[in-house]
Amino acid sequence: MALRFDENDVKKLEEIRAKYPNNQACTLPFLHYAQDKFGYVSMDVIKLVAQTLNLPVAHVLSVATFYTMYNKKPVGKYHLQVCTNISCSLLGARRLVDKLQELLGIKPGETTEDGMFTLTEVECLGSCGTAPVIQVNDKYFENLDEKKVEELIESLRKGELDV
Amino acid sequence: MSEIVLFKHLIDPEVRNIENYIKLGGYEGLKKAFTMQPDDIIEEVKRSNLRGRGGAGFPTGLKWSFMPKGEGQKYFVCNADEGEPGTFKDRYIMSENPHQLIEGMVIGGYAMGATVGYIYIRGEFEFVAKILQKAIDEAYEKGFLGKNILNSGFDFDLYVHLGAGAYVCGEETGLINSLEGKPGQPRLKPPFPAQYGVFGKPTTVNNVETIACVPDIIKKGADWFLSIGPEKNNGTKIYAVSGHVNNPGVFELPMGTPLREIIYEHAGGIVGGKKLKAVIPGGSSAPVLGPEHLDIPMDFDSLKKVGSMLGSGAIIVMSEDTCMVEAFTRLAKFYAHESCGQCTPCREGTAWLYKILKRIEDREGKKGDIDLILDICGKIMGRTICPLGDAAVMCIKPAVERFRDEFEYHIEHKKCMVENKIPIF
Numbered sequence: 001m002a003l004r005f006d007e008n009d010v011k012k013l014e015e016i017r018a019k020y021p022n023n024q025a026c027t028l029p030f031l032h033y034a035q036d037k038f039g040y041v042s043m044d045v046i047k048l049v050a051q052t053l054n055l056p057v058a059h060v061l062s063v064a065t066f067y068t069m070y071n072k073k074p075v076g077k078y079h080l081q082v083c084t085n086i087s088c089s090l091l092g093a094r095r096l097v098d099k100l101q102e103l104l105g106i107k108p109g110e111t112t113e114d115g116m117f118t119l120t121e122v123e124c125l126g127s128c129g130t131a132p133v134i135q136v137n138d139k140y141f142e143n144l145d146e147k148k149v150e151e152l153i154e155s156l157r158k159g160e161l162d163v
Numbered sequence: 164m165s166e167i168v169l170f171k172h173l174i175d176p177e178v179r180n181i182e183n184y185i186k187l188g189g190y191e192g193l194k195k196a197f198t199m200q201p202d203d204i205i206e207e208v209k210r211s212n213l214r215g216r217g218g219a220g221f222p223t224g225l226k227w228s229f230m231p232k233g234e235g236q237k238y239f240v241c242n243a244d245e246g247e248p249g250t251f252k253d254r255y256i257m258s259e260n261p262h263q264l265i266e267g268m269v270i271g272g273y274a275m276g277a278t279v280g281y282i283y284i285r286g287e288f289e290f291v292a293k294i295l296q297k298a299i300d301e302a303y304e305k306g307f308l309g310k311n312i313l314n315s316g317f318d319f320d321l322y323v324h325l326g327a328g329a330y331v332c333g334e335e336t337g338l339i340n341s342l343e344g345k346p347g348q349p350r351l352k353p354p355f356p357a358q359y360g361v362f363g364k365p366t367t368v369n370n371v372e373t374i375a376c377v378p379d380i381i382k383k384g385a386d387w388f389l390s391i392g393p394e395k396n397n398g399t400k401i402y403a404v405s406g407h408v409n410n411p412g413v414f415e416l417p418m419g420t421p422l423r424e425i426i427y428e429h430a431g432g433i434v435g436g437k438k439l440k441a442v443i444p445g446g447s448s449a450p451v452l453g454p455e456h457l458d459i460p461m462d463f464d465s466l467k468k469v470g471s472m473l474g475s476g477a478i479i480v481m482s483e484d485t486c487m488v489e490a491f492t493r494l495a496k497f498y499a500h501e502s503c504g505q506c507t508p509c510r511e512g513t514a515w516l517y518k519i520l521k522r523i524e525d526r527e528g529k530k531g532d533i534d535l536i537l538d539i540c541g542k543i544m545g546r547t548i549c550p551l552g553d554a555a556v557m558c559i560k561p562a563v564e565r566f567r568d569e570f571e572y573h574i575e576h577k578k579c580m581v582e583n584k585i586p587i588f
């Protein structure tokens with residue numbers, strides 16, 4: 001089925017368009033919007049954004065692939081992004097990754113079979129003073145240790161956390 | 164306690180609310196700016212010796228003066244990409260004291276004749292962007308943004324633009340390409356953004372902290388700013404301390420505060436009373452220092468003198484329990500991952516640095532690997548479009564030189580010198 005933006009989307013996208021002098025500048029914000037709506041940036045999403053902005057598909061594809069925040073594959077309901085850059089690693093980020101692998105039975109880059117969790121290792125999240133840090137969807141969880149990670153996963157499984 | 168310029172939330176935790184910001188004297192700088200000629204504002208910023216807090220320390224007033232005069236669309240862009248490992252300061256200005264940044268943007272826009280501003284914020288900081296957007300909405304409501312601001316006849320629109328995860332977009336020309344909706348690959352300089360910037364128009368890019376210093380400089384005058392910090396390095400600085408310290412966090416202190424005072428007083432000293440082994444004083448791209456450098460004043464010129472740099476002012480502290488091979492292999496991985504691939508020396512060089520370091524870390528290092536690393540460093544330095552390649556060298560080379568014995572031990576004995584470490588890989 002072909003993807004489309006509905007009336008409400010069109011209104012929101014027009015608001016974004018008004019911030020910029022041309023269509024091309026909307027590529028990143030439109031991709032963000034589309035990812036929020038459709039869950040990830042598939043080839044169909046890329047085509048839709050290109051069509052909406054009247055830009056070549058190749059252009060939108062080059063942008064979607066350059067930036068790490070655009071998920072080119074489906075991700076789980078909860079995308080666990082563990083910072084393993086220096087400040088987080090100095091305070092045990094590796095142990096958090098190990099703990100998560102054990103709890104979820106997946107390796108970094110994988111998604112659990114039930115589609116609940118995706119585990120990713122990421123670069124510095126700009127939160128090094130409250131290291132180690134995990135970003136879950138749009139939220140930061142800071143000052144973590146193995147015990148807190150266990151609790152975090154439990155709350156997510158129970159659907160107790162709004163992220 | 165020393166003077167608070169940027170972290171006014173320490174005086175009033177609710178300063179992010181516009182009413183409270185105004186109560187603390189907020190938007191007074193803007194009102195005063197409108198009584199001045201644009202050129203006089205630039206002159207005042209020049210006289211204050213304000214230098215870019217994004218890392219390079221370039222004089223802000225001078226940069227503003229490069230913008231062409233007269234009509235024609237011009238842009239003022241705020242760099243809130245904050246991607247340098249160890250750096251987490253701009254985030255707090257934006258979430259705790261956003262109006263000071265907004266006020267600085269309007270003053271800068273007026274001084275340079277730019278009527279549109281963008282705040283380019285890293286995509287992961289969406290939660291910060293929401294706070295910022297709320298503050299912008301408040302400022303529009305109160306007439307500090309939009310058409311004919313405070314009846315001055317000056318119009319200024321301010322937009323938040325989210326990045327999408329790429330360290331190199333913090334480099335100002337990469338940022339400009341990204342803002343234009345392209346992959347964030349840096350451009351050759353010159354032309355500098357003031358000549359040819361975003362959408363082909365004259366543009367100035369400044370860091371969040373730099374811009375947030377401006378309202379008080381205008382309100383209280385350049386002489387007041389000059390009274391803080393050492394000569395040519397004036398004002399306060401936000402130092403962001405992370406790693407093996409008891410009290411990590413952000414500290415606004417006079418520029419030139421000694422490293423020892425920052426680490427041992429403000430950041431509470433080393434965890435477990437351990438010995439300090441290494442400290443990176445200005446974000447991961449700043450050459451690493453050792454305990455003998457603790458009395459250095461943390462400012463642009465003093466750090467340059469000892470072969471390092473203030474950079475973003477992010478201090479990463481490593482205790483004796485850290486394996487240098489492991490720590491810097493992790494950083495090499497970062498640079499290899501973030502290279503945008505345009506320049507062969509950076510693309511290939513950073514990949515090789517990581518590969519060789521990783522084999523040393525994996526106890527598979529070969530004799531000659533250290534010299535090979537140093538040789539590759541020499542082949543990257545100064546041969547690339549943007550300084551990301553150089554940054555990788557400034558991170559890795561001094562570490563390998565300073566801690567050469569640790570690297571050699573790994574290669575020769577196939578094991579690590581450091582016991583009781585927290586594993587990184």
Ligand SMILES: NC(=O)C1=CN([C@@H]2O[C@H](COP(=O)(O)OP(=O)(O)OC[C@H]3O[C@@H](n4cnc5c(N)ncnc54)[C@H](O)[C@@H]3O)[C@@H](O)[C@H]2O)C=CC1
Nearest residue numbers: 217218219221229245246247250333335355356474475550
């Ligand atoms: N805050 C952060 O997260 C990060 C900061 N950095 C810092 O970035 C620094 C390097 O940044 P660059 O922008 O490449 O340094 P740069 O020295 O090329 O430029 C600094 C600023 O001065 C301006 N400028 C310099 N020379 C000029 C001239 N002759 N005419 C007109 N304008 C001129 C540039 O346009 C730019 O805005 C490093 O020192 C590093 O510390 C690096 C990575 C991340």
Ligand SMILES: Cc1cc2nc3c(=O)[nH]c(=O)nc-3n(C[C@H](O)[C@H](O)[C@H](O)COP(=O)(O)O)c2cc1C
Nearest residue numbers: 215216217218242244245246333334335369370373
């Ligand atoms: C790879 C790289 C990443 C950078 N990232 C940032 C950043 O995240 N924030 C920032 O303000 N400056 C960053 N810079 C420096 C900018 O290019 C530029 O010098 C700065 O935004 C100018 O602002 P200032 O004069 O106020 O310091 C980066 C530079 C390089 C080479």
Ligand code: SF4
Nearest residue numbers: 503505506509547549
């Ligand atoms: S130095 Fe590296 S990051 Fe910078 S433009 Fe060249 S390849 Fe890209």
Ligand code: FES
Nearest residue numbers: 083088125127128
């Ligand atoms: S190193 Fe993990 S947030 Fe900066």
